[in-house]
Amino acid sequence: DIQMTQSPSSVSASVGDRVTITCRASQGISNWLAWYQQRPGMAPKLLIYGASTLHSGVPSRFSGSGSGTDFTLTISSLQPEDFATYYCQQGNSFPPLTFGGGTKVEVK
Amino acid sequence: QLQLQESGPGLVKPSETLSLICTVSGGSITSSSYFWGWIRQPPGEGLEWIGTVYYSGTTYYNTSLKSRVNISVDTSKNLFSLNLNSVTAADTAVYFCARWNRLMATAIDSWGQGTLVTVSS
Numbered sequence: 001d002i003q004m005t006q007s008p009s010s011v012s013a014s015v016g017d018r019v020t021i022t023c024r025a026s027q028g029i030s031n032w033l034a035w036y037q038q039r040p041g042m043a044p045k046l047l048i049y050g051a052s053t054l055h056s057g058v059p060s061r062f063s064g065s066g067s068g069t070d071f072t073l074t075i076s077s078l079q080p081e082d083f084a085t086y087y088c089q090q091g092n093s094f095p096p097l098t099f100g101g102g103t104k105v106e107v108k
Numbered sequence: 109q110l111q112l113q114e115s116g117p118g119l120v121k122p123s124e125t126l127s128l129i130c131t132v133s134g135g136s137i138t139s140s141s142y143f144w145g146w147i148r149q150p151p152g153e154g155l156e157w158i159g160t161v162y163y164s165g166t167t168y169y170n171t172s173l174k175s176r177v178n179i180s181v182d183t184s185k186n187l188f189s190l191n192l193n194s195v196t197a198a199d200t201a202v203y204f205c206a207r208w209n210r211l212m213a214t215a216i217d218s219w220g221q222g223t224l225v226t227v228s229s
Binding site: 091 | 154209
């Protein structure tokens with residue numbers, strides 16, 4: 001099974017900061033990677049699929065990059081509504097469909 | 109606008125069976141572009157894939173749950189179901205139903221709102 005490792009597990013940041021989250025796959029997954037945002041008490045929301053394609057309606061301050069085993073989610077200028085937990089998910093080698101452990105973006 | 113809605117008991121006794129239904133509206137469950145399934149999230153923890161079903165009925169399960177889980181689809185009612193037997197407190201979680209989009213590199217483009225299931229006597 002492919003393992004997905006996210007880092008950091010949490011990050012403290014301020015409004016306007018640039019935030020970068022990393023996801024590493026235990027083996028190559030091409031660009032079969034998605035990023036999700038989850039606010040407390042809510043279902044996750046798709047931000048990016050195919051490693052770098054912004055989902056419809058997602059603000060352009062979110063961007064994704066990477067291929068193979070190393071991937072990055074970047075928030076270029078953190079907004080108040082971006083304080084949340086972010087997850088990556090691989091869809092290349094299935095089953096299983098595996099998620100990263102999550103990264104919580106907290107107020108500094 | 110596609111909507112997924114989970115329904116089922118919020119409290120299940122240990123050793124019994126957890127049963128949930130996900131009703132799909134605003135789209136057909138029989139499209140070959142998608143597959144459907146369940147994810148859970150224990151309180152304060154991350155996301156765990158439970159299993160996935162195609163409209164044809166083909167299923168895939170998390171190996172850690174495979175002996176206890178069954179997911180089925182009812183195309184006539186546009187819904188799919190989860191049964192997890194012999195539950196323990198460790199199965200207490202928010203359960204989400206979801207749609208994976210094969211045209212989006214197998215990303216989940218639609219989620220149910222989630223339903224909390226507590227296992228307790």
